[in-house]
Amino acid sequence: MGDLLAELLAQNDKPVSYADRLERARDMMRTRRRRQVFQLLGREISIWESDVGEETDLAIGKRLWPGGVAFAEFLESENFNMSFEDKKVIELGAGTGLVGIALSFLGADVTLTDLPDIISYTEENVLLNTVDNDTPLCKYTPQVRPLTWGRDLAAYPRNDPRYDYVIGMECVYIEPVFDDLIATIKHLSTENTVILIGYHVRIKKREEKFRKLFFENFDVLGEFAVKGPAFTVLMAKILPGENIS
Numbered sequence: 001m002g003d004l005l006a007e008l009l010a011q012n013d014k015p016v017s018y019a020d021r022l023e024r025a026r027d028m029m030r031t032r033r034r035r036q037v038f039q040l041l042g043r044e045i046s047i048w049e050s051d052v053g054e055e056t057d058l059a060i061g062k063r064l065w066p067g068g069v070a071f072a073e074f075l076e077s078e079n080f081n082m083s084f085e086d087k088k089v090i091e092l093g094a095g096t097g098l099v100g101i102a103l104s105f106l107g108a109d110v111t112l113t114d115l116p117d118i119i120s121y122t123e124e125n126v127l128l129n130t131v132d133n134d135t136p137l138c139k140y141t142p143q144v145r146p147l148t149w150g151r152d153l154a155a156y157p158r159n160d161p162r163y164d165y166v167i168g169m170e171c172v173y174i175e176p177v178f179d180d181l182i183a184t185i186k187h188l189s190t191e192n193t194v195i196l197i198g199y200h201v202r203i204k205k206r207e208e209k210f211r212k213l214f215f216e217n218f219d220v221l222g223e224f225a226v227k228g229p230a231f232t233v234l235m236a237k238i239l240p241g242e243n244i245s
């Protein structure tokens with residue numbers, strides 16, 4: 001971060017005040033963008049990240065996270081045998097959209113969701129990759145919608161649609177919203193929904209707390225390590241008798 005600031009300051013040779021140059025350098029860092037290209041599922045998926053170098057809560061959603069990348073890559077591995085063709089999928093905390101885009105190329109009907117301030121960044125990547133001059137490139141063109149966990153549930157009526165999958169990668173990192181995240185997963189699931197929640201162990205105590213909550217609230221069918229033991233994907237269904245309408 002310090003090196004970047006020095007580099008940006010050095011690029012400014014106009015006779016402006018130090019404070020102005022500093023502010024301009026910070027502005028440039030705030031909007032700093034980076035493109036990453038993935039060869040996945042026989043095609044190129046291009047993802048723009050924004051606010052690279054920022055450490056704010058919102059910048060988190062504008063960046064690619066290793067678990068999302070690992071899961072997207074895992075989707076095409078021989079060891080992964082779930083079918084997404086014609087399945088209704090809702091993704092929580094979709095961020096830059098890589099996972100939802102990959103699932104769309106597998107033939108799923110995907111709704112990518114994130115915080116209201118993030119979804120325009122998600123949508124940019126979704127449109128860039130899944131539509132070519134108004135021509136849809138996937139069987140179902142993915143939708144992008146706001147969904148703040150525990151808050152916007154009225155906009156997502158229970159069991160309508162009946163999602164086949166509820167997916168969230170790298171969404172387990174804010175302890176105060178664990179209950180909201182769990183309530184949201186329950187709200188969106190029916191007895192047939194497969195829930196896939198992937199998390200990295202970064203702060204052991206925190207992730208263990210989530211894990212305990214998750215095991216108390218769902219019927220955990222299994223778990224698998226994607227790219228080493230630190231990134232775990234929990235596979236679950238809601239408990240019998242929950243969410244009947």
Ligand SMILES: C[S@@+](CC[C@H](N)C(=O)[O-])C[C@H]1O[C@@H](n2cnc3c(N)ncnc32)[C@H](O)[C@@H]1O
Nearest residue numbers: 061064065068093094095115147148149169170
């Ligand atoms: C670490 S990022 C992971 C992004 C993406 N899934 C990936 O793997 O690259 C976590 C995502 O959760 C979103 N998020 C955080 N708190 C949220 C909340 N309360 N409601 C909805 N989304 C939230 C963030 O905006 C961010 O996009």
